[in-house]
Amino acid sequence: MNHQMTFCVDTERSVLIENFEKRGWIHVGPEDGWNFYWTNVNTCRNLFNTETNNYTMTDNQIINHFPNHYELCRKDLLMRNVRRYRREMQKTKSAVAKCISGKFVYLDFIPTTFVLPTDYHLFLEEYSKNPSTWIMKPCGKSQGAGIFLIDKLSQLKKWAKEKKYPKNSAITKNTYIISRYIENPLLICGKKFDLRLYVLVTSFQPLKAYQFKFGFCRFCSVKYKYDSQVSDINCLFAHLTNVSVQKQGNDYNCIHGGKWSTENLKLYLAGIRGEKLVKKLFDDISHIILHSLKAVRNVMSRDKHCFECYGYDIIVDEKLKPWLIEVNSSPSLTCTTVSDRLLKSKLIDSILSVVLPPSGTSV
Ligand SMILES: Nc1ncnc2c1ncn2[C@@H]1O[C@H](COP(=O)(O)OP(=O)(O)OP(=O)(O)O)[C@@H](O)[C@H]1O
Incomplete structure (x- = not known):
């Protein structure tokens, strides 16, 4: 009844x-x-x-949450779960775990990441082989808070000394991750952007996931400069695409909010790179989503009362390779523009049409 x-x-x-x-x-x-x-x-x-x-x-x-959503949504745990999944796939000789010269072909979708202070020595080893630019992110914060870039080891050491960090190597709110910075992002009109896509999961075992058709790009308001190395590493308005960061800049446009629909992105990219490559890019993104979910499927709660809508953050590099930056368990439902409101209303409607039984009036 x-x-x-x-x-x-x-x-x-x-x-x-x-x-x-x-x-x-x-x-x-x-x-x-x-x-x-x-x-x-x-x-x-x-x-x-x-x-x-x-x-x-x-x-x-x-x-609307699984109690242990953090297995997918905490930056350090996501990395650990994906690493474990890759090892499991290798053991079963799965084609997805194909390696060439020690590098995963299909499961190389998260920038190399270390947890600090625990993995500091592993980071040093990697850094000595390939210094480049790295991004430091606190595990317990969001909206770009506490993030900074380094391109010299001395910057990290200076920061650690000033912060009297680490006090010990336990995982706490002070835990940071350090990730290889994607130095060559795809730029549009000289500006960096990332993609926000939505994925609904109603069950991890068996895995039942739905990718929302719509999403958007979030642009930086300041042009990105890169020749042989990233310049202006301190200019966060050129490097961090978070709306909460961009809003504080002088160049933020509150009419379009620095956002573009994924439909516009597809049309634009098809014009300059061709439809075939755009299709491949979006297929590759779906592949990342699928394997990130498979990586946590065995550790996630099986509670039948739960569903979750994840916000996937993806950066595309200039070779049109997508990289998974992070998965959010509470993607923002704030509407900064008219299109934002339309998209988010449609998102909620679609979620409800999946999670509610067909009558739609009782659970
Ligand atoms: N490895 C990376 N390479 C290039 N840019 C990156 C990288 N990691 C993060 N960024 C940039 O920094 C921004 C903030 O990173 P991230 O989303 O991980 O942090 P956050 O503070 O947790 O944000 P959120 O509020 O989305 O949870 C990203 O939106 C992206 O623009």
């Missing part, structure tokens, strides 16, 4: 609430018998924490 759906939200994002209310759902609090909870990751983790909570979900409840 259908009953009126109830929903609960931790966030006041209007794209969500408008959608739920349009369906006639009733807004309730977290303690009030909800059917559908759009929560933040912390609330979700607390809800599933059997030591502090004895909440048991009933058959007619669903929630």
